[in-house]
Amino acid sequence: MGIDLLTIHWIYLIFILLIIVFMICKKDTSLICILGIFVLGVVGTSDFSVAVMGVFNSFVFATEELMGTILIISVITGMSNILLISGINETMIYPFTKIIRTPSLAYWIIGILMMILSWFFWPSPAVALMGAVLLPIALKVGLPRIGVAMAMNLFGHGIALASDLIIQGAPKITADAAGIPVSDVVSASIPLNIVMGVVTTITAFYFLRKDMKNGTLFEEERAVEDIEDKDCIEKNKYKFSKGTRIFFAIVIPLFFAADIVIMYIKKLQGGDATALIGGTACFVLVMISVLTYREKGLEKITSHLIEGFQFGFKIFGAVIPIAAFFYLGDAAFGQIFGEVLPANSQGIVNDIGIALAKAVPINQGVAAITLTTVGAITGLDGSGFSGISLAGSIAKLFSMALGSGIATLTALGQIAAIWVGGGTIVPWAVIPVAAICGIDAFELARRNMKPVLIGLIVTTIVGMFLI
Template sequence: MGVELTALHWIYVLFIILIIGFMVMRRDTTFVSIAGIFLIAITATGSLSASVSSIFGSFIYAITELLPTILVISIIVGMSKTLTSTGINDVMISPFVKLIKTPSLAYWTIGILMMAISWFFWPSPAVALIGAVLLPVAIRAGLPALGVAMAMNLFGHGIALSGDFVIQAAPKLTADAAGLPVADVITASIPLVIVMGVVTTFTAFYLLKKDMKTGKMTMNTAVTDDITENPEDEKKYEKLLTANQKKIFAVLIPILFTADVAAMFMLNLQGGDATALVGGTAIFILILITLFTHKSKGLEKTTAYFIDGFQFGFKVFGPVIPIAAFFYLGDAGFQTIIGDLLPASSHGIVNDLGVALASVVPLSAQVGAVTLTVVGAITGLDGSGFSGISLAGSIANLFATAIGAGAATLTALGQIAAIWVGGGTLIPWAMIPVAAICKVDVFELARRNFFPVVIGLVVTTIVAMFLI
C-alpha cells in the first residue's frame, strides 16, 4: 500500500531528529518545537498570518488535551500541602515506623510506602510526606541516608511514576501521542513496570547490602549535612489540630482514597473518569481539612492552597505544552490546528510515516523494543521525564505500524524508559528533592542508581520483545 509523502512529512521527521538532538545536548526544546509548528503550518497553508495563529492554536489544543492531567496534579499537590502544614501526614505514616527495625526493613518499608503514596500524590509531594518522618527512623535502624534516598527514588520516581496507574498522567500523554486508549497502554505497562521494578530494586538492594558489608557504604557516605532529629517538630502543629483530630483525618483520608480505588474497579472507571474521581476526592479533602483547621480563615486558606498547587502544576507541565503541541500535529491535532490540508490518502503524518517505513525497512519486534528504550532514555535526558514521552508515544505508533503489532507495548516501554531516566532516578537535577531531604550528594545518588536502572532497562527491553 503506497503512501504519498509530502514536504510536511519530511519536516516532521526533521524536527523529531532536532528535538532528540537538543535533548541529547541538554538544551531546551521549546524553541525548536515552536519552530517546527510554524514551519509545518506555513508549508501547509502558505499563509504567514495563519501560520503565526497556528502556533497559538496548537498551544490551546495541547492545553485542552492536557488540562485534566494538569488540574488533578495541581489539586493533589495543594491537598498534600494541607496534610503537611497540619501534621496529618506524620500521623498517617507513624504506624509504619514500628516496622522499621533493621536496614533491610527500612529499605523495603520506605520504598513500598513511597511507591504507594506516589501512586496517589506523585513522588514530589510524597517525598515531603514521608521523607522527613522516616529518615531519622531508618538511620536509627542502620540504613545510611544514601540508602534511604535510593529507596525513595527507585520506588517513587521509578516504579510509581513510570506506571502512574492511579492518576494516569503519564499513560495519558503517551497514549494520546500514540493514538491509543489510555487503558491499553496501562494494561501493556503492567508486566513491564513489574519487571523493571523488581530487577532494579533487588539489584540496588543487593549492591547496597554488599557495600555496607564491605565498608564501602557507611552511615556518612555522601552525607552533605548532619541529620538530626528536632523534638520541637511535633509541637509546631499543636495550634492547628489536636492529636485526636489528626488521628481521625489520618484514618479518613486513606479510607476515602481506598474507596476511590474500589470504585474504579467496581464501576470500571479508567482514564479521565478515574482521574476525575481522584481529583474530586482530593478537592473534598483539601476543603474539609482547611475549613476545619483554619476556622474563620479557612476560605482564604483554601484559595491559597489551590494557588500553591496550580503554581506547581504549571511549573511541571510548562515544558510539556510546546513539545506536546508539536507532536499532536502528527495525528488528529493537525486537522484541528491547521486544517484539512493533508493529501486525501493520508491517515495522519505519523501513520503515513509508519506505512512508508514498513515498505522500505523490515523492522522487527527486537529492533522496535531496543529503539523505544533508547528513544525514551534520550527524551529523559532533560530531567523532566514527561516532556519527551509524547515523542515516545509517537515513535511507538510509527514503529507499531511498521511492525504490524505491539503499539501498546512499545508505547509503555518508551514511557517507562523516559520516566525512569528523566523522572528522578538518573538525571541529577531531577533528583534534587530526594537528595535535599535526605541530605546526601545528588551526584553520588545518581551514580548509585546507575547500574540498577541500566540493568533493569536491559531486562525490561528483552521481556518487551516477547510481548510485542
C-alpha cells in the first residue's frame, strides 16, 4: 500500500477511537464525525473544496441509505397518534386488563404486551398507551411503579427495539455497515435476543420480588389519576363510540397480521417487508383520520404525517453524521470522493481487517467481548442507534480476521448498543417511561443496571459459541 492509503487507514482508525472516547465522556460525536469525513477527504483527494463538498455529500448518502427506516418510523408514529386520539389504542389493550390479578401477572403481561406493541409501533408510541391504560391496574394489584416501568422498559426498549423483527430499522443500519443482508442479521440476532431477553427479564423480576418481600419497595394500592398528555382534550373530543372502537381494534391488528402472512408467503424481508408495513400504516392513518375528523380529515392526515416526520428526523438526526462517517469505510468512499483508493484496495474496513488478520491473533472470545463492549459504549449517548453503524463496521473488521461470524458479531454489537442506549440503562434515555410511571429516571436506570449487565455477560458467552 502507498503512504496515502496507509494514512487514510490510520486516520479512519484514529477517528473511530475518538468517537468511542467522546461517547464514553457522554459528548456529542457529530463534530468528530464531520471532521473525520473532511480530513479523509483532504488526504484522499488533496483538494480542499472536494473535501468540503464531501461532508455534505456523505450526509446525503447516509440519508438516502437510512431514508426507508426514517420514513417507516415516521409513518407508524403518525398512525399511532391518530389511534391514540380516536381511542382505538385503548380498546386494543383493554381485554388484557381483565386477566391482571397479581403483581407477577402485571409484570409479565405488561412486559409481553409492550414487547408486541413495540415490534409494530416501536416503544416510544407504545409507552404513553401502556402507561395510561395499564399503570392504574398494575398499582391496584400491588405492582409498584418501578416494577411497571421496568417491565415496559426491558421488554419494549430492550427486547423489542434490539430485535426489531417487524420494522427492521436497527438491523438495516447494522447490516449496511457490515455489508451483509438484513436477513442475516435478523436470523443471527434471534437466539442472542432470546438469551438476552430471558436472562434480563427473569433476573429483574427476581430482584424486584425480593425487594418487595423485604419491604424495600412499598406496594401502591391506590389508583393513579388519568395520565394527561398533550392530546387529552383532542382525544376526548374525537374519541370514537365504543362499538366503532371495538370494530377497528379487531380490524387493524388483522391488517398487520395479514402483512406478516404475506411476508412469510412471499418471503419478504428487509426493505420489502418494511414497505409493506409502512404502506399498511399509511392506509390505516388515512382511514382513521378521515373517519375521526370528517370534514377536517384531509388537513389532519397531513398534520399527523408531519408529527411523525418530526419524530423520525429527531431520532435519526444524531445517526446521520455518524453513519455518514462509517459508510466511508466501504463503497461510499469512492462514491463521495471518487476512485482515489488503489485498485487492490477492498475498502478501508476490509483493508484494515485483512491487515489485522495477519498481525493480531483474534479468537471468538476476544471478538465477542469487544463487540459487546463497543456496542455498550456507543449506547452511552442515549440514542442506541447512533453507534450501531460502528458495531457493524467493527464486526466486519473482526470477521475478516476470523474468517466467519460477521452476522453474529453484528447482532451482538447491535443488542449491546440498543439495550444500553435505547432506553434501559442510560438515565436520559429512560425519561419517557419514568415520566409516564411517575418515578425518577435515575432510579429506573439503577434498577435496570444489574439485570442488563448480567444479561449482556451471558449473551456474550453464548455468542462466542455461535461465531
